[in-house]
Amino acid sequence: MFKKINRELSNISSDTTTLISAGTQITGDIEFSGNLEILGSVVGNINSRHKNCRVRVLHGGSVQGDIRCPLVVINGNAKGDIYAYDRLCLEAQCTVEGNVRYASVEMQPGAQVFGSFDYQPPKSEKLPLVESTAPSATNVKSINSK
Numbered sequence: 001m002f003k004k005i006n007r008e009l010s011n012i013s014s015d016t017t018t019l020i021s022a023g024t025q026i027t028g029d030i031e032f033s034g035n036l037e038i039l040g041s042v043v044g045n046i047n048s049r050h051k052n053c054r055v056r057v058l059h060g061g062s063v064q065g066d067i068r069c070p071l072v073v074i075n076g077n078a079k080g081d082i083y084a085y086d087r088l089c090l091e092a093q094c095t096v097e098g099n100v101r102y103a104s105v106e107m108q109p110g111a112q113v114f115g116s117f118d119y120q121p122p123k124s125e126k127l128p129l130v131e132s133t134a135p136s137a138t139n140v141k142s143i144n145s146k
Contacts, residue, residue: 022060029065038063038076045080059093066098074111081115085122 017035020026024040033050038061045065046055054071057063061076072084075091081098082088088102092110099115103122107113 020061036069057094059091 017037018032019037020040020042022039025043026040027043029044030036030042030046032046032048032055033053035053036046036048036055038055038057040061042063043065046063046067046069048055048069051070053069054073055067055069056073057067057076057078059075062078063076064079066080066083067078068083068085070084070086071089072082072087073089073091074082074094074096076093077095077097079097082096082100082102084100084102084105087104088100088106090096090105090107090111090113092108094111096111096113097115099118100113101118101120103120105117
């Protein structure tokens with residue numbers, strides 16, 4: 001079982017990692033690519049439409065808002081709906097208050113969820129995933145010329 005998890009985690013984007021450190025509070029929605037690690041507090045929605053992205057709410061971290069991402073790992077507190085388009089990992093010290101939609105889920109003993117679970121198979125038409133946020137040279141040229 002752990003080999004399968006490690007194999008899937010090795011497919012995570014090698015893009016940059018954004019850390020919201022302990023003691024930091026962000027108010028507002030976050031749109032990201034790569035990896036997002038939350039040790040602090042986020043009040044707002046968290047969204048990623050990119051393949052192989054991951055958001056982790058670590059022990060001591062909290063999110064008040066919806067989370068939408070292919071891979072979601074919760075070991076802190078989340079208050080809002082979670083949409084894990086590929087995989088959801090609920091660790092032993094997590095508390096989730098909201099509905100959970102997932103394609104694949106792993107729940108450790110001790111994890112608490114106050115809401116419903118709704119299985120939704122991964123479908124490409126449901127979430128238009130993109131590979132990279134970097135604009136192509138053509139897009140940069142057209143933006144600069146206007």
